[in-house]
Amino acid sequence: MTAPSRPTSLRCRGCPCPALRTMIVILDHLSRLAVLWPCCPREATRVVAPWEKPKEGRVTEAAVELNIEEILGGPADAQTLAATIAQRLRALILDGQLRPGTKLRLAPLAASLGVSVMPVREALRRLEAERLVVVRPRRGAVVAELSTEDAEEIYAMRVALEALCARHAAERLSPADVAGLEELFHRMEEAQQAADLAAFIECDHAFHCGLYAISGRDRLIRMIGELQDRSSRYLPHLYQAWQMVENPLEAHRPILAAIRARDPSLVERLTREHMEQAADRLLKVIVREAEERRAARAPSGRP
Secondary structure, eight states: OOOOOOOOSSOOTTOOOHHHHHHHHHHHHHHHHHHHSOSOTTTSOOOOOTTTSOOTTOOOHHHHHHHHHHHHHHHHHHHHHHHHHHHHHHHHHHTTSSOTTOEEOHHHHHHHHTSOHHHHHHHHHHHHHTTSEEEETTTEEEEOOOOHHHHHHHHHHHHHHHHHHHHHHHTTOOHHHHHHHHHHHHHHHHHHHTTOHHHHHHHHHHHHHHHHHTTOOHHHHHHHHHHHHHHGGGHHHHHHHHHTOSOGGGGTHHHHHHHHHTOHHHHHHHHHHHHHHHHHHHHHHHHHHHHHHHHHHSOOOOO
16 A cells, blocks of 8 residues: 655645644645754754855855945945045135136046046036036036126125124123134234235134134034135135225224124124125125236237
């Protein structure tokens, strides 16, 4: 008599009891697992799992994960590299080492930086979004010209933010703060007496930044700093603008008096007026220089 075959499904005709059929199927699965993982570790050798010893030419899960990590790591590295390149180019533009109209060719830039063209292209796109670079189709990128629109926008934001920050600072002034600002004012006075315009501008910057730092508004101070960095592109024009002022120290004396009086409203108003006057002088210099460049490029008339 032939032994009955082992049931392999719940629909076995040889056993009418559903519970018994279920138990038989469970035992069948357990017997199959015992082949892969023997119950006696002393007598049986460990069976190598399929993912530990892949067949030749087969892509494993570990390999797929590694490829995904490499793919995910690539763009992140490229973005970091593009940000670094953009930072370096931005500094050169703001410092005036890359003058307006300078061509920024992809291949030479990539070769000089020792990188591929892709991160350089991404860096130029970032600078284009900041309006420091103009990317022209099929002609490449150039350093953007100085425009009155950009200067007006930057200084309009600076006027609003710096006046607000000055007010907050005046509300928190301590005797030591006032003494420190008085010292910076005296340094401006010494620079003016020595006819050292560079030192005067440096002390002027330190005076205003020292006042803003007292406010304790870190986010506001950071935004002002970013706008001041953008304004550094206009530094040569700023020198000419200060030369238009007969006595630049006197523009700061009323602000210092309001600081001594600890009058937040007055400090805010005087700071706004001071910044607006500085912006007007700067814009006059920019407009005059733009007109001179246009006149120089215009073809000379025939006699």
